[in-house]
Amino acid sequence: MTAIRLAAESGAARAVALAVYAPDGGPVLPLIAYDLPEDARAEAAELLGDLDGDAGVTRALRRPLRTPEHLLLVNAGSGDESGWRAAGAAVSRAFADEMSITIAMPADVSPEAVRGFSEGLLLAAYRFSMRDEPAAERDVTVVVGDPERYTEALATARATADATRLARDLTNTPSSLKNPAWFADQVVGAVGGRPGLSVTVREPEQLASEGFGGILAVGAGSASPPRFVELSWHPEGAVTHVVLVGKGITFDTGGISIKPVDGMKLMRKDMGGAASVIAATLGAAALDLPVRVTALAPLAENLLSGSAFRPGDIVRHYGGVTSETTNSDAEGRLVLADALAYAIEHLSPDLLIDLATLTGANAVALGKRTAALYSESDELAAALIGAAEEAGEQAWRMPLAADYVEYLGSDVADLYSAPDRGAGSVTAALFLREFVGDLRDRWVHVDMSAPSWSDSADGVLAKGATGWGVRTLMRWLATLPAA
Known part of the structure; x- marks a missing residue:
């Protein structure tokens, strides 16, 4: 765990990080609020020539028996927030063995810089472990000229990092523990009695009586029954209502259309969309954002058994639309369809966003770091990408190609859920669009399968779940008007 505090001054510290700007003329030592000894400052100046390059480059100076004993220079780039985020992550990794750190910030540093730096430091410090051992506490003091000026920036960074950590924890948790009931219990526990937050959990009997056929079909093969979680943040006076929907497959074998072993190894991450929308909604509450947010998490475990749904089955979704599926491994869109139809019929959203670890085609098109975004609204797409x-x-915005709509045609149902004619991510988005009714021009689908997981620690990412989408959603929600 890492705790950050702001201070106007600090006593002698063993480990000190000094942030360095790198304008066009090369890196320079800024005026700082921290009283760095003259000999240390002179030695730091000699290292400036080694700091050329991208934000996040560091150079360490060991000074045995002197103060500070460990001095770190970190390049913050040109000084924009992304550079400061990279610098924060770099400091976190370079000082991984230091339990008490002092950060010497430039005297004229902006609140955005403090936010970026703090986010980077907190996110890069994340570790997931199932070992029964106490987490080491690391104390970070950020020395600035006027701490009160940066209080809100630090609080925002903390809330964002906390929400991202929650999404990462939920996604990293092994599926031997993380079944639909467990996930629902985590949400209920996170809400507690916090004002403005409420949660409803639908269990199988209610799902059946209300007609959530997609969720029930996907969960039919598992001994762990499905759930449907509805989390609401409803601040007093809020007018704008955003509904966030996240795919929540707590483990995916592919069902009867079974995956190969290598394709199953990371399927604990197949509920990453649900984790992100739940965490972002709790983050909106932590920041007291003046916008109403409802997160919907359709939760199921897609397993193989005698009761599993079959290729060729007809699924009747919430609201009555039917779909024919010949691939039980294209299950995410079936649970999302129920949730989207429910949102349209009962929640009257102004804006509707869904996040899903939906297709491998996303990674083929855009690689491991970029999500595919689909929307009919130029304005809404630009806002979320920004x-x-x-x-x-x-x-990256992808096309909702009209030429592919015909692929959804079925001889025996309203829709064919899993066309096998290519453009897998696009046709999945087109299928989901059929369930958003008149809200097509205010709906966004994000296929974030590839960037939901990192194969190695890099920058703000730890190895494992990334919590992709939490930070994007919280940034975007903060821009929406209260009325």
């Missing part, structure tokens, strides 16, 4: 860029995440 929020992703500011948050340090990546999304």
Whole structure:
């Protein structure tokens, strides 16, 4: 765990990080609020020539028997927030063995810089472990000229990092523990009695009586029955209502259309979309954002058994639309369809966003770091892509190609859920669009399968679940008007 505090001054510290700007003329030592000894400052100046390059480059100076004993220079780039985020992550990794750290910030540093730096440091410090051992506590003091000026920036960074950590924890948790009931219990526990937050959990009997056929079909093969979680943040006076929907497959074998072993190894991450929308909604509450947010998490375990749904089955979704599926491994869109139809019929959203670890085609098209975004609204797509860029995440807008709509035609149902004619991510988005009714121009689908997981620690990412989408959603929600 890492605790950050702001201070106007600090006593002698063993480990000190000094942030360095790198304008066009090369890196320079800024005026700082911290009283760095003259000999240390002179030695630091000699290292400036080694700091050329991208934000996040560090150079360490060991000074045995002197103060500070461990001095770190970190390049903050040109000084924008992304550079500061990279610098924070770099300091966290370079000082991994230091339990008490002092950060010497430039005297004229902006609140955005403090936010970015703090986010980077907190996110890079994340570790997931199932070992029964106490987490080491690390104390970080950020020395600035006027702490009160940066209080809100630090609080925002903390809330964002806390929400991202929650999404990472939920996604990293092994599926031997993480079944639909467990996930629902985590949400209920996170809400507690916090004002403005409420949660409803639908269990199998209610799902059946209300007609959630997609969720029930996907969960039919598992001994762990499905759930449907509805989390609401409803601040007093809020007018704008955003509904966030996240795919929540707590483990995916592919069902009867079974995956190969290698394709199953990371399927504990197949509920990453649900984790992100739940965490972002709790983050909105932590920041007291003046916008109403409802998160919907359709939860099921897609397993293989005698009761599993079959290729060729007809699924009747919430609201009555039917779909023919010949691939039980294309199950995510079936649970999402129920949730989207429910949102349209009962929640009257102004804006509707869904996040899903939906297709491998996303990674083929855009690689491991970029999510595929689909929307009929230029304005809404631009707003979310802009929020992703500011948050340090990546999304690329993809086409809802009219030529592919015919692929959804079925001889025996309203829709064919899993066309096998290519363009897998696009046709999945087109299928989901059929369930958003008149809200097509205010709906966004994000296929974030590839960037939901990192194969190695890099920058703000730890190895494992990334919590992709939490930071983007929180940035975007913060821009929406209260009325």
